[in-house]
Amino acid sequence: MYDILFTGANLYHKDMTLAMNLDIAVSDGRIVEIGNNLNVKNAKRVIDVQNKLVVPTFMDTHMHIDKAFTMNNDETKSLIAACDNSNWTDAYYFDWTEEQIYDEIYRNSSKVIENCVRHGTTLVKTNLLFSKSWRTIALDVMEDLKKRYKNYCDIKNVMNYPPEYKEELIRATKEGKADFVGGYPHLCPDHELETRNCFEIAKEFDLPLDLHCDESDCINLNNFNYIIEMTRKEKMEGKVTCGHVTGLSATNIPIEMQKESIRRAAEVDMNITTLTSCNMYLMNMGRRGPTCVRQLLDANINVAVASDNIRDTFRPFGNCDLLEEGLLTAQAHKMGTTELLRKVMNMVTYNAAKNALAQDYGLDVGCRASFNVLDAVTPEDAILDQSEKLFVVKDGRLIAEKGTINREFLV
Ligand SMILES: [Zn+2]
Structure with missing residues (x-):
């Protein structure tokens, strides 16, 4: 029956x-x-x-659920805070109690998950924020929401390990609360050292990696190339994702330089997540255009498109709808033919599933x-x-x- x-x-x-x-x-x-x-x-x-x-079903392979819907009404002020101070939470939440912060993140994150589900997304990889005011509360919320929504959406925690909370988060990782090791090596003074740290944790706990990478218009692919090199060295082919990689489409990047990096990325079966809408929006804050999706796809690299920020201090838009993100991607990259639109559909379904290491999909x-x-x-x-x-x-x-x-x- x-x-x-x-x-x-x-x-x-x-x-x-x-x-x-x-x-x-x-x-x-x-x-x-x-x-x-x-x-x-x-x-x-x-x-x-x-x-x-x-x-x-759709899979959103790069979100920041915990920060969603925190956009305040003063757009200018909030955007400046985002760009000047990655710990923008500390300016806003400094006098909140732990319980108030938990409730706020819980309410906003539930809204994201329910919107995702309504729009057909049943897996989300979410980066978690740890800051002086939030401490590790976002992780507690996500663990509670994983249980509440287990029949609706598979929430995958992408965990970075800021030094202030490293011990606590390593303990949480031992308890199985991290699904991917995350990080922002491009923002660190020594990106190679930070990349090695991320790979070390991933190897220790046998976890895949998902790193923010090259969110700028700089003709400098050292960070991306180093992640590729480490992927090969640590034999993690297919288990590493780089998000953004906007350096690949930097203004006036020499075409040979772009091609060479793409060739190397294909060799290690690198996953790329393009955050088209977010990068399009942030272009105005010093150009940060989306990565070169067409060239990556032509090289048979697995590219997924994802939402990134939903109505937070980095982007005041977003409906947790991957059909919408797909349409924006199709427009941004001139993907209007039947064949190219089907490639876009793959970027929110099959490619995203490979990126998320989803089984039996x-x-x-x-x-x-x-x-x-x-x-x-x-x-x-x-x-x-x-x-x-x-x-x-x-x-x-x-x-x-x-x-x-x-x-x-x-x-
Ligand atoms: Zn992000």
């Missing part, structure tokens, strides 16, 4: 092909059968999705039954039309329908 049978779907696959008019049977959280005219009498529930697009029998039914016929339509998410299914559970969350699976 199937738990749910979806009939008449158009299935979008990783090789960018579309299989039309197929039924998908779901049982015990998995896709158990795909075919024509599966027996509706075998299903506890039948949902007709005739000529609607089915894609695996896709639309084949045996995969986790995690997919979106979109009100579109093709993936390119879904991006151009910003189609409604008719059904969001995670591990066989119908967790959202037409933008409304089904709350019965909350823990």
